[in-house]
Amino acid sequence: MSDEVTTVGRSRTRLPPRRLLIVGGVVAVVVVIVVVVAVVLMGGDDEGTDDAVGEITAAIVEVEDAAEDEGVLSLDVRQLRTLVENRLGDDWVTELAADADRRTVGIAAEQVSGPRCVFVWTAVGGPRSAEVTDPNLPCNGEIALIAAGG
Numbered sequence: 001m002s003d004e005v006t007t008v009g010r011s012r013t014r015l016p017p018r019r020l021l022i023v024g025g026v027v028a029v030v031v032v033i034v035v036v037v038a039v040v041l042m043g044g045d046d047e048g049t050d051d052a053v054g055e056i057t058a059a060i061v062e063v064e065d066a067a068e069d070e071g072v073l074s075l076d077v078r079q080l081r082t083l084v085e086n087r088l089g090d091d092w093v094t095e096l097a098a099d100a101d102r103r104t105v106g107i108a109a110e111q112v113s114g115p116r117c118v119f120v121w122t123a124v125g126g127p128r129s130a131e132v133t134d135p136n137l138p139c140n141g142e143i144a145l146i147a148a149g150g
Contacts, residue, residue, distance in 0.1 A: 014075055026073050049118050053129045056120040059083035060105065060127045074102035075122070082111070097141030106144025121148035 063080045067073070077098050084094050084107060092109045099105075106121040117132040117139035130147065132139065 006099055020032045046109065047093075048114075049116050049131050052111075053118050053120055053131075055087040056084055056094075056107055056109060056118070057127045057129065059087055060107075060120065060122055064122070077102055077105065080105060080107075095139070097142040097145040099145065104145065106141045106146070106147045107147050108139045108144050119144035121123055121145065121149055141144040 059080055062083060063075050066079070067075055075098070077096065081094070081096050083097070088094060088109060089113055093112060094107060094109045096108075097106045104122050108117060108118065108119050110117045115133060115135050117137070118129055119132065120127055120129040121144045128147070137143070
């Protein structure tokens with residue numbers, strides 16, 4: 001009798017660890033994008049969030065207009081952060097994320113007194129927004145930036 005073991009059927013192919021990490025990262029990004037798109041399609045109708053979205057959108061438009069008037073392509077992220085924080089006051093906690101060239105910005109605002117979170121981001125044709133009520137989705141600017149494609 002032989003001590004050799006033979007396997008019948010398919011052979012297993014192992015992915016190198018680096019490729020496995022890349023595939024895992026791509027899958028994670030796709031999942032986040034799908035969640036954000038689902039949130040965008042569901043939308044929200046709470047007046048408090050509508051007001052917050054309106055204030056954040058107005059701040060983005062103001063900073064975009066100022067950049068255009070100055071003839072620059074990038075947004076003044078500090079000015080935008082200050083405008084958003086001043087307009088929303090202490091009722092919302094905000095987080096802002098920008099891409100490397102500061103042309104695309106994502107803002108997340110979480111309601112202090114409740115589970116509401118809104119994402120607002122710059123996009124072709126003007127700012128876009130989504131309301132999030134899922135407590136499992138982190139309310140941060142990076143996710144809003146992903147929604148913007150940045």
